[in-house]
Amino acid sequence: MRRTALIPLLVLLAAAPxxxxxxxxxxxxxxxxxxxxxxxxxxxxxxxxxxGGHVAIExxxxxxxxxxxxxxxxxxxxxxxxNAIVRVQDNYVVQWGGADEKKPLPAGVAAHLPAEYERPxxxxxxxPLGFRDAYAAEVGDADGWPxxxxxxxxxxxxxxxxxxxxxxxxxxxxxxxxxYTVIGQAPRHLDRNITVVGRVIDxxxxxxxxxxxxxxxxxxxxxxxxxxxxxxxxxxxxxxxDRPRYQAMRSDAPAFAAYVDARANRRDAFxxxxxxxxxxxxxxxxxxxxx
Amino acid sequence: MRRTALIPLLVLLAAAPxxxxxxxxxxxxxxxxxxxxxxxxxxxxxxxxxxGGHVAIExxxxxxxxxxxxxxxxxxxxxxxxNAIVRVQDNYVVQWGGADEKKPLPAGVAAHLPAEYERPxxxxxxxPLGFRDAYAAEVGDADGWPxxxxxxxxxxxxxxxxxxxxxxxxxxxxxxxxxYTVIGQAPRHLDRNITVVGRVIDxxxxxxxxxxxxxxxxxxxxxxxxxxxxxxxxxxxxxxxDRPRYQAMRSDAPAFAAYVDARANRRDAFxxxxxxxxxxxxxxxxxxxxx
Numbered sequence: 001m002r003r004t005a006l007i008p009l010l011v012l013l014a015a016a017p018x019x020x021x022x023x024x025x026x027x028x029x030x031x032x033x034x035x036x037x038x039x040x041x042x043x044x045x046x047x048x049x050x051x052g053g054h055v056a057i058e059x060x061x062x063x064x065x066x067x068x069x070x071x072x073x074x075x076x077x078x079x080x081x082x083n084a085i086v087r088v089q090d091n092y093v094v095q096w097g098g099a100d101e102k103k104p105l106p107a108g109v110a111a112h113l114p115a116e117y118e119r120p121x122x123x124x125x126x127x128p129l130g131f132r133d134a135y136a137a138e139v140g141d142a143d144g145w146p147x148x149x150x151x152x153x154x155x156x157x158x159x160x161x162x163x164x165x166x167x168x169x170x171x172x173x174x175x176x177x178x179x180y181t182v183i184g185q186a187p188r189h190l191d192r193n194i195t196v197v198g199r200v201i202d203x204x205x206x207x208x209x210x211x212x213x214x215x216x217x218x219x220x221x222x223x224x225x226x227x228x229x230x231x232x233x234x235x236x237x238x239x240x241x242d243r244p245r246y247q248a249m250r251s252d253a254p255a256f257a258a259y260v261d262a263r264a265n266r267r268d269a270f271x272x273x274x275x276x277x278x279x280x281x282x283x284x285x286x287x288x289x290x291x
Numbered sequence: 292m293r294r295t296a297l298i299p300l301l302v303l304l305a306a307a308p309x310x311x312x313x314x315x316x317x318x319x320x321x322x323x324x325x326x327x328x329x330x331x332x333x334x335x336x337x338x339x340x341x342x343g344g345h346v347a348i349e350x351x352x353x354x355x356x357x358x359x360x361x362x363x364x365x366x367x368x369x370x371x372x373x374n375a376i377v378r379v380q381d382n383y384v385v386q387w388g389g390a391d392e393k394k395p396l397p398a399g400v401a402a403h404l405p406a407e408y409e410r411p412x413x414x415x416x417x418x419p420l421g422f423r424d425a426y427a428a429e430v431g432d433a434d435g436w437p438x439x440x441x442x443x444x445x446x447x448x449x450x451x452x453x454x455x456x457x458x459x460x461x462x463x464x465x466x467x468x469x470x471y472t473v474i475g476q477a478p479r480h481l482d483r484n485i486t487v488v489g490r491v492i493d494x495x496x497x498x499x500x501x502x503x504x505x506x507x508x509x510x511x512x513x514x515x516x517x518x519x520x521x522x523x524x525x526x527x528x529x530x531x532x533d534r535p536r537y538q539a540m541r542s543d544a545p546a547f548a549a550y551v552d553a554r555a556n557r558r559d560a561f562x563x564x565x566x567x568x569x570x571x572x573x574x575x576x577x578x579x580x581x582x
Contacts, residue, residue: 090496091451117564134422134570160382160476169560185451185477185573189557189566205381205503212496266480269460273408275480279425279570282476 023268024259028286031255036247036288037144039201043068044235044246045075049085050228053206056235056246057163058287059198060145062124063156064116067165067197070109071176072234077106079177080232085210089218091184094207095166096229098178105177115171116195118153126154127251131264131277135188139280141256144248145199146280148191156196159186159281161204165195183208186281201246201287245290259286314559315550319577322546327538327579328435330492334359335526335537336366340376341519344497347526347537348454349578350489351436353415354447355407358456358488361400362467363525368397370468371523376501380509382475385498386457387520389469396468406462407486409444417445418542422555422568426479430571432547435539436490437571439482447487450477450572452495456486474499477572492537492578536581550577 022030045057061068074080080097087095105111124142126149133139136148139157148157156162163181167174174195181200200207207227215221235243249256264278313321336348352359365371371388378386396402415433417440424430427439430448439448447453454472458465465486472491491498498518506512526534540547555569 088500090499115563131425132423133425134573135566135568171563184475185570188570188573189554189562191566192564193557193562208381209379209500209502211500263480266484271480271484272406272462273483275426275482277426279477279479282425282479 021267022258022262023266024262027255027259027262028249028288031249031253031259031286035249035253035255037250039246039248039287041235041238041243041245042072043198045071045198045232046235046238046244047080047232048230049206050230051206051210053227054203055200055206056202056244057198058201058246058248060156060196062143063119063145063154064165064195064197066110066113067116067174067176067195070113071179071197073108074106074176075232075234076237077109078231079103079106079109080229082231083229084223084226085207085229086213086226087180087217087219088183088207088210088212090212092182092187092218093180094183094210095178095180098166099223099226105175109175109177111175112172113175113195115174117171117192118155121149121152121154124154125252127256129260129278129280129283131279133280135191141251141285144251144285146283146285148188148280153192155192157186157280158182158188158190158194158196159199159284160184161200161284162196163198163200164190165197167194181207186279188281201248202244202289247288247290249286251285256286259283312558313549313553314557315553318546318550318553319540319579322540322544322550322577326540326544326546328541330537330539330578332526332529332534332536333363334489336362336489336523337526337529337535338371338523339521340497341521342497342501344518345494346491346497347493347535348489349492349537349539351447351487353434354410354436354445355456355486355488357401357404358407358465358467358486361404362470362488364399365397365467366523366525367528368400369522370394370397370400371520374520375514375517376498376520377504377517378471378508378510379474379498379501379503381503383473383478383509384471385474385501386469386471389457390514390517396466400466400468402466403463404466404486406465408462408483409446412440412443412445415440415445416543418547420551420569420571420574422570424571426482432542432576435542435576437574437576439479439571444483446483448477448571449473449479449481449485449487450490450575451475452491452575453487454489454491455481456488458485472498477570479572492539493535493580538579538581540577542576547577550574
């Protein structure tokens with residue numbers, strides 16, 4: 001009886017082939033134009049390194065408007081030109097901008113800013129990730145950014161490649177003149193203890209492969225070990241024809257939902273057991289350079 | 292009334308100073324000898340790189356006995372000597388041992404092994420981490436190793452620095468001849484899809500700072516870009532006087548509990564808001580070299 005009852009099902013399966021299994025990368029590659037938003041050139045810092053690296057950083061004014069305004073003024077005031085990467089701590093951060101503590105800040109740059117560790121949850125169109133998080137009650141994505149929340153406040157999490165504002169002990173001592181990016185396991189204990197201002201969207205491998213500093217906290221002990229920053233510019237100040245353009249995947253795009261699902265449930269041939277879940281920092285928002 | 296009621300409490304606080312706040316590093320530094328177990332030299336691979344790097348890898352026979360035995364035979368059969376690091380994929384893995392696919396495996400090395408993706412949970416003295424995990428129902432530490440579990444099975448998670456066995460599509464194609472270590476956000480979706488055999492306990496920064504490969508999956512496109520492996524030895528084959536010795540913190544040591552608590556609740560001066568939680572891969576088991 002059981003065999004007979006199965007026949008119609010088998011016939012049905014033969015008639016309708018299963019949907020093609022796509023890897024996360026294939027889903028991203030096949031995403032339609034409508035799945036992407038442009039990275040605003042006024043939120044895009046382009047940094048050229050002395051080792052030939054070209055680093056692109058997207059700023060997040062929706063989360064840290066005062067610090068983003070300060071960073072724009074720092075870039076336009078040539079603060080980073082001739083500055084350097086001063087710290088590379090393995091499995092933690094690369095930090096730059098603090099090559100000369102006596103250098104005065106450019107005109108128009110605030111020397112003290114209020115901490116922008118979090119913002120109201122209200123006003124964010126947050127797509128829930130759909131899986132639990134070790135740190136936050138709620139995680140998801142909004143407007144192409146990963147977001148963590150306690151239901152009332154929301155903040156940018158310290159995932160790989162996120163950019164934060166170095167500070168001294170008092171919370172109002174960060175200006176954006178010294179920045180870092182995460183190069184290891186997401187140090188989420190820094191969330192809500194530091195202002196996060198954006199993320200590296202291109203060229204991070206030119207910073208992550210730098211020699212680790214051997215001083216305390218991975219600082220270089222000899223200035224000669226530092227990697228220089230040739231210059232940093234706002235993309236909006238670069239002639240349009242020379243300007244690299246980037247897009248981030250929209251949080252509300254069906255392709256993004258498919259991508260997160262595929263990250264959580266790898267069905268491509270290599271995998272024998274899909275995880276059935278994904279960590280927020282393991283489903284990084286796809287970003288692409290527009291040719 | 293309220294002010295008056297407070298006075299005895301204030302007096303009490305003045306009389307009994309609060310306990311000293313220790314950072315995770317200070318707790319580790321102050322841990323007594325009883326908090327540590329030795330790394331068995333027969334589970335310790337010492338690998339010298341052509342860039343001057345010295346890498347120490349602790350093997351985990353409690354989780355992958357057949358693969359660990361194979362790796363010992365590979366090391367003793369000089370498989371890795373003159374081999375190379377062939378792949379560096381940013382925010383993912385460094386991989387070595389696959390420099391020559393035609394090189395025959397040394398005598399005594401099995402060409403096929405059963406997958407060792409998990410083992411029974413029973414028999415492990417697992418200290419619960421005490422915080423939730425995005426991937427597994429239960430996480431914690433046992434005998435100085437991070438462990439994830441579904442209550443029945445247990446496995447080593449893909450945290451930063453963990454070492455896994457490269458394989459082709461069929462699950463029994465990994466031998467240990469090609470190994471990788473994690474150099475980014477823990478790719479936990481690989482858990483239970485690959486045999487994890489150990490972790491790098493020293494020298495990982497000599498691999499993580501290597502240039503990223505530009506081929507598919509971060510493979511180097513030109514063999515000249517590879518970093519050579521001068522030799523690999525089992526520490527137990529090195530004369531005792533020349534042998535580096537390491538210790539891992541015991542999972543059942545009070546100092547380990549204090550360390551995990553401090554990782555979850557940073558109270559040192561920089562922090563304004565302790566996270567109140569920690570991810571398994573953000574509380575790596577302390578390991579130290581014995582002078």
